[in-house]
Amino acid sequence: MPYDRRDIIKAAGTVGVAGLFSGPGAASMNRTVDPQLDTTGGVQEVLVVFYRQENVDTLDQFDLVDGYHAFSALPIAYARMTGEQIDRVSSFSTVASVEANRDIEYHNADAREVTGAEAVQTTGQRYSGESVHAAVIDSGIDGSHPDFSDGLRANYQFANPLDSDESLWTDVGPANTGGTGHGTHVSGTATGEGSASDGQHRGMAPDADLTVYALGGGILLNVVGAYNHMIELQREGRHDIQVVNNSYGPISGNDADYSPSAALNVATYEAFREGIVPVFSAGNGGPGTNTLSNYGKAPHVLASAATDDAREVTDFSSRGRDPGNYDGDDPDYKTNYDRRTAFENQEVFKRQTDIGNLTSASSEQEETGTLAPGGSTIVGPDTGQSDFYDLTPEATADGGVTPGFIRAQLTWDRPTDDLDVFLRQGGEDGDAVASSTQGTGNTTETIIASLDLDSEYVLEVDPFRSTGVSYTLTWQYFEPPETSRPYGVYRPSAGTPGNFLLSTMNPGDPLQGYGALVRNAQVQVDSAQEPFYGKLSGTSMSGPVLAGLVALTMDAYKQNHGEFQDPMDVIVTVEATSNDVLEGYRSFNIGGGFADAEALVERAENDDLETLDTYTDDFLVGNDKGGTDIEDVFTVTGSRETGASVYTAGQVARVKLEIDANKKATVRDRIPFGWELVDGDFDSVETTDGVRFVQFDEVEPGGTVTYIIEAPRPRRGTSRERRVRGVPAVHRRLPEDGRRRPTAVAGCPPSTPSPSGILTVMSCRTHGHAHGHKTPE
Numbered sequence: 001m002p003y004d005r006r007d008i009i010k011a012a013g014t015v016g017v018a019g020l021f022s023g024p025g026a027a028s029m030n031r032t033v034d035p036q037l038d039t040t041g042g043v044q045e046v047l048v049v050f051y052r053q054e055n056v057d058t059l060d061q062f063d064l065v066d067g068y069h070a071f072s073a074l075p076i077a078y079a080r081m082t083g084e085q086i087d088r089v090s091s092f093s094t095v096a097s098v099e100a101n102r103d104i105e106y107h108n109a110d111a112r113e114v115t116g117a118e119a120v121q122t123t124g125q126r127y128s129g130e131s132v133h134a135a136v137i138d139s140g141i142d143g144s145h146p147d148f149s150d151g152l153r154a155n156y157q158f159a160n161p162l163d164s165d166e167s168l169w170t171d172v173g174p175a176n177t178g179g180t181g182h183g184t185h186v187s188g189t190a191t192g193e194g195s196a197s198d199g200q201h202r203g204m205a206p207d208a209d210l211t212v213y214a215l216g217g218g219i220l221l222n223v224v225g226a227y228n229h230m231i232e233l234q235r236e237g238r239h240d241i242q243v244v245n246n247s248y249g250p251i252s253g254n255d256a257d258y259s260p261s262a263a264l265n266v267a268t269y270e271a272f273r274e275g276i277v278p279v280f281s282a283g284n285g286g287p288g289t290n291t292l293s294n295y296g297k298a299p300h301v302l303a304s305a306a307t308d309d310a311r312e313v314t315d316f317s318s319r320g321r322d323p324g325n326y327d328g329d330d331p332d333y334k335t336n337y338d339r340r341t342a343f344e345n346q347e348v349f350k351r352q353t354d355i356g357n358l359t360s361a362s363s364e365q366e367e368t369g370t371l372a373p374g375g376s377t378i379v380g381p382d383t384g385q386s387d388f389y390d391l392t393p394e395a396t397a398d399g400g401v402t403p404g405f406i407r408a409q410l411t412w413d414r415p416t417d418d419l420d421v422f423l424r425q426g427g428e429d430g431d432a433v434a435s436s437t438q439g440t441g442n443t444t445e446t447i448i449a450s451l452d453l454d455s456e457y458v459l460e461v462d463p464f465r466s467t468g469v470s471y472t473l474t475w476q477y478f479e480p481p482e483t484s485r486p487y488g489v490y491r492p493s494a495g496t497p498g499n500f501l502l503s504t505m506n507p508g509d510p511l512q513g514y515g516a517l518v519r520n521a522q523v524q525v526d527s528a529q530e531p532f533y534g535k536l537s538g539t540s541m542s543g544p545v546l547a548g549l550v551a552l553t554m555d556a557y558k559q560n561h562g563e564f565q566d567p568m569d570v571i572v573t574v575e576a577t578s579n580d581v582l583e584g585y586r587s588f589n590i591g592g593g594f595a596d597a598e599a600l601v602e603r604a605e606n607d608d609l610e611t612l613d614t615y616t617d618d619f620l621v622g623n624d625k626g627g628t629d630i631e632d633v634f635t636v637t638g639s640r641e642t643g644a645s646v647y648t649a650g651q652v653a654r655v656k657l658e659i660d661a662n663k664k665a666t667v668r669d670r671i672p673f674g675w676e677l678v679d680g681d682f683d684s685v686e687t688t689d690g691v692r693f694v695q696f697d698e699v700e701p702g703g704t705v706t707y708i709i710e711a712p713r714p715r716r717g718t719s720r721e722r723r724v725r726g727v728p729a730v731h732r733r734l735p736e737d738g739r740r741r742p743t744a745v746a747g748c749p750p751s752t753p754s755p756s757g758i759l760t761v762m763s764c765r766t767h768g769h770a771h772g773h774k775t776p777e
Contacts, residue, residue, distance in 0.1 A: 032259065036100040039087040043080050045101035047224060047263040048089055050075040051352075051450060055094045055434050062089070069161035069168075071228040073235065074270060076263055078221050080162065092433040093425060093452040096261035104218045104248045106139060106182045107281040107293075107540035114309065114497055115545060116597035117204050120552050127601055129205025129551040131558040134191050135244040135276075136544070137226045140177030140214030142184045142506040146532065147192040147202070153239070154211040156229065158222045169213070169229045177214035181509025185536050186247050187212055188504025190544035190551070196532040201502055204548020204597075205555065211241065218248060220263060227267035234274045242554045242564055243277045245547035247540035249293035254285060254318070257334070258297040258488025260346050265298050269350070272300040277550050277567045279304065281543035282492045283318030289325060289588055290490075291318040297488040299342035302550070302571055305590045306498025306542040311581050313589045314499050317539055320491035320588040333486030337587055339572065340615045346487045352404075355448065358478040361401040366474045371419065371466040384463035388428050389473065391457040396477050403451060403477035408459055410436070410445040411472050418465040421445045421473070424458050432460075440465065451477075491620075493571070494578040495590040496549070498542030505534035549597050550574065556604035565609055572610040573603055576619045585621040592619040649713045652678060656706045659699050668693040671709060680707025 037044055043065055050056055053075035059068050068079035078101070081089070090098045112118040121128050133153070141148065143155045156169040157177050178184040187203075191210045194202025213226035223246075233239050259265060268278040278301040285291030296303030297320075306317040323335040336342055351357050367389055374384025393403040410421040423434040434449035451457065461473055505512055512534050550570055557565045577599035578592035585593055603609050659667060668686075670693045671677070677685055682705070683697040696705045 032097045032261065033086065033090045034098060034100045034102075036102060037083070037086055037098065039083045039090075041083040043082055044086065045221070046079055046081050046086060047099045047101060047220060048077045048079065049096045049099065049261055049263050049266055050077075050094055051096050051261075052094070052448075054436075055449075057437075058092065058094065058432050058435060059089070061432055066162040071224065073228045073231040074224065074267055076224060076228075076266065078161065078224075088431065091425070091455075092431060093450045093455065094433045096266075097259070097263070099220070099263050101219055101221045103251055104215075104220060104223065105251045106218065106248045107284050107538045107543070112202075112204060114311065115204075115549060115595055116599075117549060117552060120556075120597045120601050121202075121206070127552050127555045127559070129191065129208030129548070129555045132205060132243070132551040132555045133209040133211065133239060133241045134205065134547060134551050135211045135213065135230060135241045136183065136187045136190060136547075137213045137223060137244060137246055138183030138186050138215060138248070139179040139181075139218065140183045140216065141187050141212040142176045142178045142181075142504075142509075143172070143174035143212075144176065145184060145188075145504055145506065146195040147188055147504045148210065149195060150193060151191055151206075151208060151210045152212070153209045156211070156213045156226070158214065158216060158225060160221070161225075168225055176506060177212070177216075178506060178509065179214075179216065181505045181511040181534065182247070182536075182540065183212065183214065184505055184509065185501075185503045185511065185534065186245060186540060186544045188533075189501060189541060190245055190548045192504045196504075197530070201504075201530070201533050203503070204545055205551035208548075208551045208555070211239065215248075223248070224263050224267050227264070227271055230276070231267075231270050231274055234271075234276070241276050243279060243547050243550045244271065245279050245544045246295065247281045247538075247543040249281065249283045249295055254283060254292060254294050255290045256294060258294060258486075258490075260298075260349050260487050262294070264295055268295070268298055269300055269346075272567050275564060275567060277302065277547075277554075277570050279543055279547040279550060281498075281539035282306065284316045284538050284540075285318040286313075286589075287315045287317075287319065289319040289322040292320045292490065292492065293318060296492065297490060299339050299346055299487070299489050300568070300571070302493040302546060302574060303491075303591070304498070304539060304542040304546040304595075305492040305495040306537075306539040307495045307590075307594060308499040309497065311495070311594050312584060313495060314537075316537070317492075317495075317498065317542075317589065320591075322586075322588045331485070333488075335490055336486035337489065337491050337620060338486075338617050339489050339575070340612050342486050342489050343568070343612065345484055348481055349483050349487065352480050352483070355407065355478065357481050358405075359401075359481075360476065361403040361479040362396045362477040364474050364476040366472065368470065368472050369461065370468065370470045371461065371463040373463075373466055373468050375463055375465050384466055386463070387461045388424075389459045389461075391459060391475070393451055393457070393477050394453055401479045403453070404480035405448065405450045406457075406475055406477055408447045408449075408473065408475040410461060412443050412469050414467070414469045415441055415443050416465075417463075417467055417469040418442075419445065419469065419471060420462045420464050421447055422460040422462060423447055423449045424460055425452075425455050427456050428458055428460070430456070430458070437464070491587050492589070492591040493575050494546065494592050494595040495585075496542040496545035496595050498539050498545070499537050500535045501537070501541040501545075502530070502533050502535050503541070504532065507531040509534065511536060546574070546595060549595055549600060552597055553600045553604045556601040557607075557609070560605050561607055565604070566611075569609040569611050572612060572615050573600060576610045576615075577603060578619065580621040587620040590621065593621050649711055652708050652710045654706065654708050656704060657696075658704050660702065664698045664700060667696045667699050667705065669707075674712035676710045676712070678708050678710050681705055682707050 056070045056077045059077055062085055065080050068077045070077050086098055154171045157172045159166040161168050189203050191205050191208045192203035193206045215222040280296040280301055280303050282296055282303050282305045283293040306314045308314055321335045326335055369387050396403045418440045420437045422432040424430040425433045434447050436445035436447050554564050575592035577596050579596055580593045673692055682694045684695045686695055694707055
């Protein structure tokens with residue numbers, strides 16, 4: 001239902017403080033409209049991000065189809081707006097960004113042992129997260145699973161605020177909100193108690209309390225709503241959460257620069273300020289660079305890369321930006337790895353509405369007046385008449401300073417009267433981009449609002465209730481501090497296991513079929529033997545491992561020092577204690593290296609955590625901290641002599657692979673089951689984890705290898721229409737583009753077919769950019 005300004009604002013008694021838009025020469029604050037939105041189209045779901053929460057109520061002047069929902073703890077509103085309304089609100093100088101309510105995607109050997117968490121739990125240190133409260137924002141959880149019988153404190157389910165009169169979040173207790181099983185698996189990795197396995201399959205911090213926010217299908221509104229609810233309860237003292245796991249990310253756009261004004265980045269920053277460490281999975285866009293989740297680039301969060309059991313970065317784990325891919329024409333901030341610089345720049349960005357950080361750009365100006373009896377609303381005069389005052393900030397700008405924002409104060413001496421002040425952009429009939437409407441009983445209204453020198457502004461003194469009261473209006477312009485990039489950190493923080501991790505699942509969860517989906521027989525066997533558990537791969541799985549390590553670190557600190565440490569201290573200590581284990585590590589693929597639980601807990605026990613003041617980037621791995629001098633790089637192109645996409649039984653195809661490399665390499669190409677290799681210079685034919693491939697050992701740089709493969713023939717005594725793995729043997733069809741679709745090899749995700757068509761080169765090891773095995777010389 002539509003919201004009335006008076007219902008929202010007068011009851012709240014808030015002072016209007018608008019956000020700051022830096023003036024000319026400070027382009028880093030430019031407002032943005034999500035390119036996914038159509039400003040000429042019909043109704044679309046949007047998240048409008050304001051610089052300051054107090055100005056969300058300026059949406060009251062819009063005729064919105066379903067009203068809007070103002071989040072209680074964040075400067076963000078959710079609404080359904082037409083393209084024209086989106087274009088209009090994006091012009092407000094108090095609006096930071098307008099973002100589409102887009103879909104998100106889940107970032108689909110024992111991790112305790114390989115990270116050192118097993119030793120932390122069971123040997124001398126003995127911490128299990130018992131003083132910590134963790135949150136998981138994911139698809140949901142099976143609340144009745146035995147492994148959550150003691151620790152699950154809340155299982156929140158979402159309801160759209162524009163479609164339902166119910167609370168935004170409802171605790172449904174032991175209900176199964178887990179959907180596919182993704183969230184149940186993630187939750188078990190972080191805090192599972194191991195009750196269904198006699199403790200064998202417990203999580204990283206099995207004694208930690210757990211709160212879960214069930215996103216269902218997963219859209220941005222739900223995620224921002226989860227953060228709003230979590231922050232609100234934290235501020236009210238109704239829970240005390242220290243770490244939140246986020247195993248999801250944007251479906252597209254991860255190659256973009258980090259924006260501190262994006263809705264979820266605003267939400268995670270506010271959570272960080274409340275003592276919560278947000279942990280994000282890096283994403284499953286590897287092995288290409290510049291694929292790191294946009295949410296994981298924030299300087300106030302941790303981003304986990306995924307490794308296999310040998311601690312090698314998996315092919316699927318998303319990478320950050322490699323400086324070697326940028327030339328001298330690109331600004332340095334594009335490849336920033338320095339967390340302190342990014343965080344300090346973002347802090348300046350965030351503090352621009354703090355008047356203590358600003359320089360006066362003019363003397364104070366004053367006007368006085370008397371309002372006739374009557375009243376009015378935000379959309380214009382009703383029974384009273386407003387007074388308007390034209391603003392001329394450009395005159396100050398001509399004097400050599402930039403009036404980036406204005407502070408206006410309205411005072412009167414009759415508390416039974418109620419006056420409001422509005423800043424209108426575009427003249428007397430323009431939109432109110434900032435307001436102060438505290439309610440009856442106050443005799444002062446104050447606005448701190450941003451200005452755009454290309455726009456015309458007026459101040460309106462509006463009589464909500466006037467008996468003929470006199471007032472004084474003063475205003476002064478201020479120059480904002482200079483802001484600069486980088487704001488983002490374009491690399492993961494550290495690596496943790498994420499390849500075929502065993503964790504909690506409901507026996508009926510769809511993802512129990514993951515082993516069959518990736519044709520991994522061992523995973524199928526393991527899942528069948530452990531009905532309350534299942535194996536999944538992805539950075540989704542590595543994220544809760546890292547979140548669990550954070551929980552152990554905070555538990556150790558709290559038990560030894562009586563309080564929880566600052567979130568930034570934990571973030572930089574995770575990076576500083578990570579280990580440069582393997583030659584293939586580079587800053588853009590694993591940040592500081594492989595995470596070390598024992599080192600983290602020892603630093604926490606000894607009150608020896610890193611801080612932002614002691615932070616250096618010496619922990620970063622790889623050549624020159626960036627990997628620009630990568631030793632193991634190769635590319636492969638492949639071709640097939642026959643261009644057919646349908647092969648008759650017995651027909652052969654000759655495949656040629658050309659290798660462009662600077663070292664010897666082992667090259668694999670996947671081949672279908674049922675097809676026979678009849679000739680070639682290959683060394684072996686292997687089947688691993690249900691995937692068959694032809695292998696060439698020690699291929700020289702610049703070399704060429706070939707093989708000939710024959711389509712399967714029908715078995716004697718069977719119909720020529722007998723199907724081989726679901727495809728008729730007589731007409732074995734390849735896709736029309738001539739490419740065989742990749743499947744996983746040895747637990748790795750599918751690689752991308754080469755542009756030539758049939759070829760895919762597979763490996764479970766990645767050395768720099770190499771998508772294959774390095775052979776020692």
